[in-house]
Amino acid sequence: MFRPPHVRLLDYEVELGLVLGADLPLNTAVTPTTLPNYVAGLVIADDISARDVQLPKGQFYESKSYPTFTPVGPRLVLLDASEFTHMNRLRLRLWVNDVLRQDRTVADMIVQPARALTLLARFQTMTAGDLLLTGTPGGTALKAPPKPVEIAAALLPPAVKWRVFLGRQAKNPAYLQHGDVIAAGIATDGHEIDLGTQRTAVEHR
Incomplete structure (x- = not known):
């Protein structure tokens, strides 16, 4: 993965990726029970983010869209309907140079997968084969300042x-x-359920 020369604050975000197996029409309400009707499989994604681009501009697209950003894999795991009962026990972990930085389960998510699809369907349709990233746990390099400082x-x-x-x-x-x-x-x-381990080396261009 290459860091663009103008980027100085390069951050990581391990995320669970949902690969749709069916179309998600506008205004669809998805529940944990109906989630298998729409999701075919799961992947690991690292939503690499250039924070010094993202924050001053107040938008996410450019900061997360440089070439080689958002590595996905190493495997796509297709699930049977019965396997979705294990979803909340999936643990997301990320290490940098063998030091654990992120470690939380899907159950800890503020917005869990079924809810994320429901919220997205309020304004966006999705089709079979689309990939949705569902958010990252705490432990990223970026830290919010104390409230008085903010x-x-x-x-x-x-x-x-x-x-x-x-x-x-x-200085971080x-x-x-x-x-x-x-x-x-x-x-x-x-x-x-085991999505494997994704390994990515960082290079500065």
Whole structure:
């Protein structure tokens, strides 16, 4: 995975990817019971993010869309309807250079998979074969500032606020560096479902 030369704050986000097996029409309400009607399989995704692009611009598309970003795999695991009962016990983990950074289960998600599809269907149709990433647990390099700092920063002109914030973030050693190796895995603790381990090396161009 290549870091563009202008990006300094490169972050990781392990995410569970849902691969649709059927069309999801507009305004579809998906429940855990009906989830197997729409989802065929699961994959690991790492939603690589250029934070110094994302935050000042207030949008996500560019910051997550550079070539080689969002590696997916190593395998697509197709599920039987009965296997969806294990979904909440899937554990998302991510390591950087063998140091564990993220470790949470689907049950810990604020928005779980069925709810995520329902919310998306309010304004977007999806078709069989589409891939939806469902969010990342805590543990990313990016950390929100303390609330008093956040309130004070809101009083600053935007250009000043972001210059100060990005300057502080640049001192954070948790952001990805040249030569780092990311490992991401998603599986239940009993391996009823195991999506394998994705390994990605970081290179600076």
